Amino acid sequence: MGKTRAxxxxxxxxxxxxxxxxxxxxxxxxxxxxGDAAFTGQGINQETLHLSALPHFEVGGSIHLIVNNQLGFTxxxxxxxxxxxxxxxxxxxxxxxxxVNGDFPEMVMKAACLAVEYQRxxxxxxxxxxxxxxxxGHNELDDPTFTNPALYRIxxxxxxxxxxxxAELVKLGVLTNDDVTNIxxxxxxxxxxxxxxxxxxxxxxxxxxxxxxxxxxxxTGVEQQxxxxxxxxxxxxxxxxNIHPHLLKTHVKxxxxxxxxxxxxxxxxxxxxxxxxxxYQGFNVRISGQDVGRGTFSQRHAMLVDQVTDDMYIPxxxxxxxxxxxxxxxxxxxSEEAVLGFEYGxxxxxxxxxxxxxxxxxxxxxGAQIIVDTFITSGETKWMMxxxxxxxxxxxxxxxxxxxxxxxxxxxxxxxDSSEVSPDGEDxxxxxxxxxxxxxxxxxLRGQASDVEVVANKVRRVILVSGKHYYALHKHxxxxxxxxxxxxxxxxxxxxxxxxxxxxxxxxxRATLAIWLD
Numbered sequence: 274m275g276k277t278r279a280x281x282x283x284x285x286x287x288x289x290x291x292x293x294x295x296x297x298x299x300x301x302x303x304x305x306x307x308g309d310a311a312f313t314g315q316g317i318n319q320e321t322l323h324l325s326a327l328p329h330f331e332v333g334g335s336i337h338l339i340v341n342n343q344l345g346f347t348x349x350x351x352x353x354x355x356x357x358x359x360x361x362x363x364x365x366x367x368x369x370x371x372x373v374n375g376d377f378p379e380m381v382m383k384a385a386c387l388a389v390e391y392q393r394x395x396x397x398x399x400x401x402x403x404x405x406x407x408x409x410g411h412n413e414l415d416d417p418t419f420t421n422p423a424l425y426r427i428x429x430x431x432x433x434x435x436x437x438x439x440a441e442l443v444k445l446g447v448l449t450n451d452d453v454t455n456i457x458x459x460x461x462x463x464x465x466x467x468x469x470x471x472x473x474x475x476x477x478x479x480x481x482x483x484x485x486x487x488x489x490x491x492x493t494g495v496e497q498q499x500x501x502x503x504x505x506x507x508x509x510x511x512x513x514x515n516i517h518p519h520l521l522k523t524h525v526k527x528x529x530x531x532x533x534x535x536x537x538x539x540x541x542x543x544x545x546x547x548x549x550x551x552x553y554q555g556f557n558v559r560i561s562g563q564d565v566g567r568g569t570f571s572q573r574h575a576m577l578v579d580q581v582t583d584d585m586y587i588p589x590x591x592x593x594x595x596x597x598x599x600x601x602x603x604x605x606x607x608s609e610e611a612v613l614g615f616e617y618g619x620x621x622x623x624x625x626x627x628x629x630x631x632x633x634x635x636x637x638x639x640g641a642q643i644i645v646d647t648f649i650t651s652g653e654t655k656w657m658m659x660x661x662x663x664x665x666x667x668x669x670x671x672x673x674x675x676x677x678x679x680x681x682x683x684x685x686x687x688x689x690d691s692s693e694v695s696p697d698g699e700d701x702x703x704x705x706x707x708x709x710x711x712x713x714x715x716x717x718l719r720g721q722a723s724d725v726e727v728v729a730n731k732v733r734r735v736i737l738v739s740g741k742h743y744y745a746l747h748k749h750x751x752x753x754x755x756x757x758x759x760x761x762x763x764x765x766x767x768x769x770x771x772x773x774x775x776x777x778x779x780x781x782x783r784a785t786l787a788i789w790l791d
Contacts, residue, residue, distance in 0.1 A: 274321065275618025277303040277332040282557075283623060297333040297396050302389075305337045310345015312337075313354040313362065317643075320611030322366050325398050329561070329603040330615060333396040336388050337363075341375075342407040347420050360402045368398040375405030378438055408433065493719035495550045503549030504532050504542055507575075507588050515580045524574050541572045543711035547718035548575075549589050551627060552598025561603035561616055562631035562665075569633045569667065576602045609640030613664075617648050620662040627718070631665040634673065635680035638666050642684070650688040650702050663718070668707065669741045682707065682766065689767035705767035707740035713764060724762055729780040733757040735787040739764055746790065759784070 280286070286298030312318050324330040339360060345353045354361075360370040369391060373384035381403055388399045406428055410417040418425045432440070442448045448456075508525040510516055516525070531537050538546075548558045563569075566576035566585075577586045589600045605612045613630050620628040632638045638645075645664075652658040666680030682705065690702045708714045713724070736758060738746055743762050750758055759781055763774065778787060 274303055274305075274324065274330065274332050274335065275615040275620075276622040277301055277335075277618075278330070278615075279619040279622035279626075281332065299393075301332075302392070303332045303335040305335050307337060307339045308345065309339055309341040309343070309350070309359040310348060310353040312339055313356070313359050314345065317610050317614065319362060319365065320608045321614075322362065322368075322398065323606060324608070324611055324615065325366060327606060329601060330605075330612075334392045334398050336392050337398065337400045338385070338388075339400065339402050341402055341404045343404070344407050344417075344421065344424065346411050347415070347417070349421060349424065358402065360400050363398070363400045366398060368400055370400040370402055372402045372404065375403045376434055376437065378434065405434075493716045495546070495719075499550060499553065500546045501532055503546050503553065503589075503592065504528060504538075506592050507542075507545035507549060509588050509591070510577055510586055514577070514584075514586060515582070516577060517580055520574060520577070538711050539572075540711045540714060541568065541574070543715040544573065544718065545575070545589065547715045548600060548627075549592060551719065552589060552596060552600060553592060555597035557599045557601070557623075557626040558629070559601040559603060559616075559619065559626065560629040560631060561605050561612060563605055563607060563633045563637075565631050566602045566604050569631075570670075575600065609637050610643055613641040613644045614648070617644060617652075617660060617662055620660040621652070621658045624659065624661050627663065628661070629663040629665060632667060632680065634670065634677050635667050636676045636678075638664070638680045639676075645685075646688065650690070653702055654690075686767055701768040703767060704765070706765050708764050709740060709743045709762050713762075724764075729759075730783060731756055732759040732781040732784050733786070735759045735761060735778065735781050735784050737761050737763050737787065737789045738791075739766065742790070763789075 280301045281298065284298070284300050286300040307318070325332075325335065341359055343350050350359075353359075356362075358370070358372075360372075363370050371384045371387055373380050375381060381401075384401050384403070388401050391397075391399045407417075408428060409415075439448065439453045443450060443453065505528075508528045510525075528539075528542055531539065531542065548560075551558055560575070565573065567574055575587060575589065577588065578584070579586070587600055587602055590596075609632070616628050616630045619626070630641075632641070648658075649660060649662060649664075652660065668678070668680040668682065670678040672678075685703065685705045688703065689705060706713075706717055708717055734757060736746060738760060739762065743760060746760055750760065761774075761777055763770070765773075778784075781787075
């Protein structure tokens with residue numbers, strides 16, 4: 274679905290520019306093919322169905338074809354679901370279901386045509402439940418009679434669908450038995466010849482590396498004048514807009530005051546500067562997750578809500594009359610796995626856009642772990658698919674409990690593949706960083722991180738630290754007046770910056786001790 278929406282955007286073929294717009298093109302259609310046991314057993318299907326009519330996730334209705342083999346892996350249908358039909362999940366969104374017998378190919382074709390016509394007319398979800406069977410086992414080495422003897426006595430006693438269809442064509446005089454034999458032999462011969470052409474060598478990856486280049490080679494530096502302009506526009510709103518009085522004081526006037534002072538740029542201002550500057554350069558930015566418009570901690574306010582009319586206004590989409598980039602603020606439903614999967618699909622389809630998913634708290638990442646493991650960290654190796662997706666994972670939020678405040682950096686580091694790191698560090702599957710300052714967050718969003726440290730020749734001890742723990746250490750060092758201690762913020766954790774770390778430590782040639790403090 275994410276890939277479909279991204280393709281619709283790139284072709285200007287769908288509903289994405291306005292929540293209220295109901296226009297759909299004809300160039301892109303989403304087809305999902307399911308197995309019967311997986312459709313009922315995997316919760317992501319229910320999550321995805323409930324995305325289907327939500328703003329910013331709509332794709333104009335998907336066509337779902339369920340290949341209903343009456344047997345999931347080795348489990349019979351009565352053990353694979355609690356409902357009568359595998360398509361009963363469609364009832365949750367009142368989607369129509371066409372049931373068809375897979376023994377009759379022409380009926381399957383009619384069912385498929387009916388589903389397409391329904392989707393084209395109403396632009397809503399529609400299902401085809403193709404009742405059929407699995408002739409062989411779960412894989413090449415499986416013998417299905419081990420666990421399903423009665424079912425497979427029936428299956429092995431019947432002719433296959435191609436044989437039955439060929440016999441019907443012979444009966445009608447369309448083909449002769451010799452015609453059928455020649456067709457089968459010719460087709461099998463073609464399959465054998467094509468199999469011989471398959472190159473078992475390692476695929477060529479050069480074209481693959483072109484896709485994320487636009488994401489990883491951005492120039493992160495921006496003229497100060499442009500940043501000031503973007504920051505000021507990020508809190509501008511129409512004169513007749515009824516803004517919340519607290520936001521007027523703390524968010525709008527607070528940001529403008531900080532710009533006037535030229536210091537103490539906070540996290541959300543740095544983020545707005547990054548978004549706006551990228552949009553100014555022509556890149557689209559999409560950020561999704563629960564409450565991302567205001568931010569989990571009421572820190573972002575990328576969207577403002579009129580306190581009288583409930584109308585929503587996104588200031589960064591009014592940077593200029595001719596701005597090329599667009600900011601899509603997606604307040605998602607309470608879903609992690611399906612939403613992150615959707616954003617992953619958008620990112621691989623449109624690598625030139627900045628696609629961001631934000632977990633509301635650190636542990637919300639746990640609900641999306643399947644997408645991270647199966648696609649994000651391994652998609653390049655498994656399917657040659659690159660992604661420039663950004664995941665914002667709150668970490669170390671005080672007082673929220675050990676699992677609520679942790680985004681499990683250790684999991685991400687375990688999933689990092691840095692066995693063949695190139696000098697620029699771009700061969701790894703993911704980049705993991707735990708930024709300390711708004712400036713570093715700004716540069717991470719634009720492509721890189723930066724750091725500044727103390728006078729090197731005075732340092733006798735070096736402390737390596739990551740993330741917000743730096744602030745407590747810095748405060749403690751100031752209280753002690755310990756000018757001989759350097760705190761190095763090691764925030765890029767994967768790929769591990771071995772060379773850069775060696776260069777940084779080399780600055781403190783008089784240091785006698787270096788430790789990692791967690």
